[in-house]
Amino acid sequence: MIIPHTKPQSLALTQNPLTRSLGLARLHLRPTTGPVRVSARFRDLGEARTFLQAQASSARRPDRSGPCCSGC
Numbered sequence: 001m002i003i004p005h006t007k008p009q010s011l012a013l014t015q016n017p018l019t020r021s022l023g024l025a026r027l028h029l030r031p032t033t034g035p036v037r038v039s040a041r042f043r044d045l046g047e048a049r050t051f052l053q054a055q056a057s058s059a060r061r062p063d064r065s066g067p068c069c070s071g072c
Contacts, residue, residue, distance in 0.1 A: 007032055007059045013052050015045075027052060 012028040019025060025048040029038040040048075 008055060011052055011055055011059075013048050025049075029055065 008029050009032045010028070010030045014026045014028065015024070019042070023045045024042050025045045027038075027040045027043060027048050030036075031038075043051075
């Protein structure tokens, strides 16, 4: 899956009883820009958790794409 990487507004991992019993999950990502909603269904639970943690960690980092604050 390829999506533009911006800070997400929300991240979620969901399971229903069937996917839980199969060790699968669904990822939900909502970026702050645009009406785009990204979801990945039937992902391995470990893979989904790893991806979610990486996205959450990335979202906590300061945005370096804008103009510099020091007036350069």
